[in-house]
Amino acid sequence: MFCLLKEIRHKSSDYPHRVAKYPENRNRNRYRDVSPYDHSRVKLQNTENDYINASLVVIEEAQRYYILTQGPLPNTCCHFWLMVWQQQTKAVVMLNRTVEKESVKCAQYWPTKEEEVMTFSETGFCVRLVSEDVKSYYTVHLLQLENINSGESRMIFHFHYTTWPDFGVPESPASFLNFLFKVRESGSLSPEHGPAVVHCSAGIGRSGTFSLVDTCLVLMEKKDPFSVDIKKVLLDMRKYRMGLIQTPDQLRFSYMAVIEGAKFIMGDSTIQKRWKELSKEDQAPSSEQSPPHPTKITTEKYNGNSIGLENKDQMEKINTDLATKVQDITDGNIESTVRKRLREDRKANTAQKLQQMKQKLNETERKRKRPRLTDT
Secondary structure, three states: HHHEEEEEEHHHHOOOOOOHHHHHHHHHHHOOOOOOOOOEEEEEOOOOEEEEEEEEEHHHOEEEEEEEEEEOOOHHHHHHHHHHOOOOOOOEEEOOOOOOOOOEEEOOOOOOOOOOOEOOOOEEEEEEEEEEEEEOOEEEEEEEEEEEOOOOOEEEEEEEOOOOOOOOOOOHHHHHHHHHHHHHHOOOOOOOOOOOOEOOOOOHHHHHHHHHHHHHHHHHHOHHHHHOOHHHHHHHHHEEEEOOOOOHHHHHHHHHHHHHHHHHHHOOOOOOHHHHHHOOOOOOOOOHHHOOOOOOOOOOOOOOOOHHHHHHHHOOOOOHHHHHHHOOOOOEEEEEEEHHHHHHHHHHHHHHHHHHHHHHHHHHHHHOOOOOOOOO
């Protein structure tokens, strides 16, 4: 998988990203080496400086549009909400915690029960907490975003995946897919609305994983599932934002999530219920999932486009469970393995249905041949 990711990096296009490097924009970037391309960057409107570290990712074939962005900085929270308003966004998908391993990953840009209203006077917006639904590994906030100048307000979903490990991937595709389908059910990813805003810390690793899996599943719904080329989809997405999918674990997990999600597309109507059961969604969240802010907080030193090369040992440590499931996947046959898994699942489902039909026919035949009892 490391070789496949290396190949994807080698084939990925590189485009100018000069605006991000302007002196006046340096303090708007969380990481020095994660910049939006000039051709796909989101531009703020009606402001003196239109820069925000965010990229519009467009997959026309799937009719999917995402804004992938970094975790807001204290000085860019106001720009973040301005972007959400101007882009007609219906949902924000957050895939990290504000603090992980004593490192700041994101500013607290949304209101909490302790502080139910946040005002961003620089851009003229007010955000109120309307409701909060806490699950074992994610939280859904309903927020009211108000334009102070016009008085107009909109309801915004805030989907927060709270248990993505500091390094690695979710413990199972089930919990991730259950979360993804919760976002889908809200209608927030529909082309009728503005692009969903998806972010982690840098807006490339976890955000890339979420967008890649969702896009591939949409394409499988629209055409022959076996014709979807996951690697090609990722390369297309990388034309809009650099470095999407950062580690071999994230790439492997993306493939496994697509395989698991395809079962639902192939007609397994019980799969969502199993995802919910496996993910233990309704259990109380562990206290470890919301760690208190440490007394000493250090800023993360690096999370850029070549993180995989600097942390090769850590990246090559494959999650044991996932490695068992995909032990037959190699860099050379990964696409064919995905198709093979889907064919096997479809055959298994067909065989199961045929067996059920035979049982029903046999029961009917036995009842028909059963001798009638006469009254005595």
